[in-house]
Amino acid sequence: MDETNISDFVAKQPTEVKIETKDELDTFFEEFLEKDSLFLDKVVLQVKYLPEIILHRTAQMKQLAAILAPALKTDKPSNLFIYGKTGTGKTLCMKHTITKMNALAESRNIPLRIIYLNCKLKKVADTEYRIIAQLAREVGEHVPMTGLPTDEVYNIFLTKLDAKKQTIIIVLDEIDQIVRKSGDEILYTLTRINSELNQAQVAFVGISNDVRFIEDIDPRVRSSLGEEEIIFPPYNALELKDILAKRSILAFKGPIIEDGVLAKCAAYAAREHGDARRALDLLRVAGEVAERTNCEAIAAQHIDMAEEKIEKSRILEIIETQPKQSQIVMYSILLVLAAKKRGEIAETGEVFEQYKELCKQTGNNILTQRRISDLISELDMLGLINARLISKGRYGRTREIYITIPADMLEKINTTLQGELF
DNA sequence: AGGTATTCACATGAAACTATTCTCTGAGTTAGG
DNA sequence: TAACTCAGAGAATAGTTTCATGTGAATACCTGT
Numbered sequence: 132m133d134e135t136n137i138s139d140f141v142a143k144q145p146t147e148v149k150i151e152t153k154d155e156l157d158t159f160f161e162e163f164l165e166k167d168s169l170f171l172d173k174v175v176l177q178v179k180y181l182p183e184i185i186l187h188r189t190a191q192m193k194q195l196a197a198i199l200a201p202a203l204k205t206d207k208p209s210n211l212f213i214y215g216k217t218g219t220g221k222t223l224c225m226k227h228t229i230t231k232m233n234a235l236a237e238s239r240n241i242p243l244r245i246i247y248l249n250c251k252l253k254k255v256a257d258t259e260y261r262i263i264a265q266l267a268r269e270v271g272e273h274v275p276m277t278g279l280p281t282d283e284v285y286n287i288f289l290t291k292l293d294a295k296k297q298t299i300i301i302v303l304d305e306i307d308q309i310v311r312k313s314g315d316e317i318l319y320t321l322t323r324i325n326s327e328l329n330q331a332q333v334a335f336v337g338i339s340n341d342v343r344f345i346e347d348i349d350p351r352v353r354s355s356l357g358e359e360e361i362i363f364p365p366y367n368a369l370e371l372k373d374i375l376a377k378r379s380i381l382a383f384k385g386p387i388i389e390d391g392v393l394a395k396c397a398a399y400a401a402r403e404h405g406d407a408r409r410a411l412d413l414l415r416v417a418g419e420v421a422e423r424t425n426c427e428a429i430a431a432q433h434i435d436m437a438e439e440k441i442e443k444s445r446i447l448e449i450i451e452t453q454p455k456q457s458q459i460v461m462y463s464i465l466l467v468l469a470a471k472k473r474g475e476i477a478e479t480g481e482v483f484e485q486y487k488e489l490c491k492q493t494g495n496n497i498l499t500q501r502r503i504s505d506l507i508s509e510l511d512m513l514g515l516i517n518a519r520l521i522s523k524g525r526y527g528r529t530r531e532i533y534i535t536i537p538a539d540m541l542e543k544i545n546t547t548l549q550g551e552l553f
Numbered sequence: 554a555g556g557t558a559t560t561c562a563c564a565t566g567a568a569a570c571t572a573t574t575c576t577c578t579g580a581g582t583t584a585g586g
Numbered sequence: 587t588a589a590c591t592c593a594g595a596g597a598a599t600a601g602t603t604t605c606a607t608g609t610g611a612a613t614a615c616c617t618g619t
Binding site (some may be wrong): 279480508522523 | 559560561562564565574576577
Binding site (some may be wrong): 260280393 | 610
């Protein structure tokens with residue numbers, strides 16, 4: 132759905148080549164070696180690639196630089212909040228700025244550190260403790276992953292920070308994730324950090340996908356954290372096309388992209404809130420598909436195929452990585468729906484009954500309906516199912532559950548789940 | 554007919570509990586001097 | 587005596603359970619006409 136790296140997953144998929152005999156295998160490899168790759172440098176199309184020039188984000192870059200620049204003169208810059216949907220270049224611009232500023236600080240010997248933390252990273256920075264621990268590690272203190280009280284780690288961090296006169300900018304990417312998970316206490320703790328420091332000073336940059344996020348945090352935090360804000364609007368189709376064009380020059384060997392392909396790719400991605408990452412993924416997978424089918428150029432049809440492929444592997448990957456209980460619930464939903472006619476929906480109660488049955492069969496323990504309710508909403512969030520809350524008046528309230536996964540895909544999901552469960 | 558009250562089948566929230574993972578500590582044990 | 591082992595104790599976290607409360611609208615039940 133969001134940051135899970137679909138790109139890598141798609142790349143790992145085996146090639147769809149049927150190999151019957153050893154001779155064919157030999158020739159296949161030989162042909163493979165002889166065949167020229169369409170790609171010059173695939174990395175350019177991946178998320179982690181940091182381009183030298185960031186297109187269509189000049190205004191934001193200027194703002195960002197203007198706000199953070201005082202740090203270079205050892206003043207405390209304003210705290211900053213950055214909003215924007217996924218794939219609008221927030222992280223990219225931020226990282227770019229960080230690299231530049233850190234380099235400058237190093238060469239001029241300015242006591243400035245910028246620490247970047249992605250709060251979404253599991254096991255690294257997704258709870259209050261982990262964030263503070265990670266910060267402490269960034270400034271060079273060893274702290275255990277667990278075993279210490281949170282405020283002790285906080286004190287360790289604080290002492291180390293204050294040891295010398297310096298400016299620290301802490302960038303918290305996807306800050307809305309922790310707040311949703313463990314409340315806004317961390318933010319409060321962090322914002323009052325300055326009042327406990329004598330020598331050092333700290334500024335914060337929060338990056339969030341969710342614009343409404345700021346509305347439901349503690350007002351005290353809101354005012355101190357949101358001194359400045361920058362908004363990253365989605366790219367429109369034209370801008371996306373520019374970006375794709377620029378990167379495809381570096382990524383592919385020669386002009387192998389047919390007319391209109393980039394436009395189509397951009398249009399697809401623009402349709403989904405202008406996500407540049409998606410556009411790049413699409414182009415890369417399209418390239419892979421074209422290569423695999425021995426095409427010399429990337430045509431519009433490859434984009435369609437790429438989209439389908441990305442979607443398929445995304446769904447399968449999500450399902451495979453779900454915890455067991457979640458898988459059981461998913462399978463129950465599929466079973467309930469399979470027992471019905473097309474177009475009909477399942478309800479929470481039915482799914483729960485089926486779920487209990489399934490647990491007995493597979494020897495798993497049965498969770499409460501309360502929990503199943505949550506699991507169902509989680510599956511909904513993941514986009515595996517659609518669940519709509521409806522009231523049937525006298526006959527209660529429930530979730531209408533249905534799926535939008537195409538039928539040919541369903542087959543595969545079923546077997547996957549069966550394999551996982553039995 | 555129009556208005557109010559019920560009622561169903563869950564949803565949603567908060568708090569408490571459980572199992573697991575990890576560290577640190579200090580008692581007891583061991584091996585070498 | 588120093589080094590080592592190993593069982594607590596304390597802490598964080600994910601995943602659940604328990605208990606309590608909320609909810610939207612189709613029906614049932616009134617009410618006065």
